[in-house]
Amino acid sequence: MNRINELFERKKENILNIYITAGYPQLNDTMAIIESLEQNGVDIIEIGIPFSDPLADGPVIQESSGIALKNGMNIKTLFAQIKNLRDTVRIPVLLMGYLNPILQYGIEKFVQDAKAIGIDGVIIPDLPLKEFEKDFKAIFDQHDFKNILLIGPHTSEERIRHMDKISNSFIYIISSSSTTGLTGNFSIEQINYFSRIKQMHLVNPTLIGFGIGSAHSYNKACEYANGAIVGSAFIKHITGNGANKKSIELFISTIKTTVYDHSTEK
Secondary structure (H helix, E strand, O other): OOOHHHHHHHHHHHHHHHEEEEEOOOOOOOOHHHHHHHOOOEEEEEOOOOOOOOOOHHHHHHHHHHHHHOOOOOHHHHHHHHHOHOOOOOEEEEOOOHHHHHHHHHHHHHHHHHHHHHHOEEEEEOOOOHHHHHHHHHHHHOOOOOEEEEEOOOOHHHHHHHHHHOOOOEEEEEOOOOOOOOOOOHHHHHHHHHHHHHHOOOOOOEEEEEEOHHHHHHHHHOOOOOOEOHHHHHHHHHHHHHHOOOHHHHHHHHHHOOOOOOHHOO
C-alpha cells in the first residue's frame, strides 16, 4: 500500500504536511531537512522542485526557488541527492512541480525514477485535469504513484465530486484564490468554503493549504480537514533562522502548539 494511504488509514486528523524547496537554502540541505522534519513529528513532506515561473507560489517560495536554481538544483540533481531516501525516512514524501520541467524529463521516466527512490506522489498545479485523465493517469496508476488534485473556492461541486471519484490519496484544498504565502485569520467566506467541502463528505481525505503559517491557522484548518500544509512560513523561518535541527524543531513545536499567540499572525 502507498505510504500516503497508510498514513490516512492510521491517522484521521491533525496531519501536518510541510513544504520545502529542494536545494534551499544550500544545494545539499534537502536530505538533512527532510530527516529533521520527520524527527520532529511531521506527517508528510512536500519537496518543491524549483522552477523559473512558479505561478501558484508567492514571493517567499518564488525567491527560494530562484536561489535553488542558482544553486544548481534540478530534477536530476534532486533524485541523485535523495536516492537513499528510504534508508532513513519512513513518512510519505511528495514532489511538487510544474508541468514543463516534468515533461522535459519525460513523464513516464519521472514517475518511474521518483517511485524507485521512494517518492509517493506529486502535485502538479498547472496540469489540466482532462490532460491528466487522458494522457497520464494510466501511468500513475500503473506505478501506484499518486497525483494530488487541487480544488479552490470557485471549484464547482460537480468538478469536486469528479475529482474525488478519480483520486486515490487526498484532496488538496486551496484556502484562497491567491498565491501561497498569505497568512492571517481565515475570513468568514473561507470558513464557509471549508465547511461546505467538509459537508460534502468526500471519499478521499483532505488537507488545507495556502495561508497556514501559525498554530492558530493550522488548528483552525484542522477543524475542517484532516490536516494542513505549511509552506511559505517554513521557508521564511529557515531563511531567517537557518535550516539546522534546532531551528526546525523550534518551528514545528510552534506550529503544533495549541496556544494561540496573536503576535505570530502577520
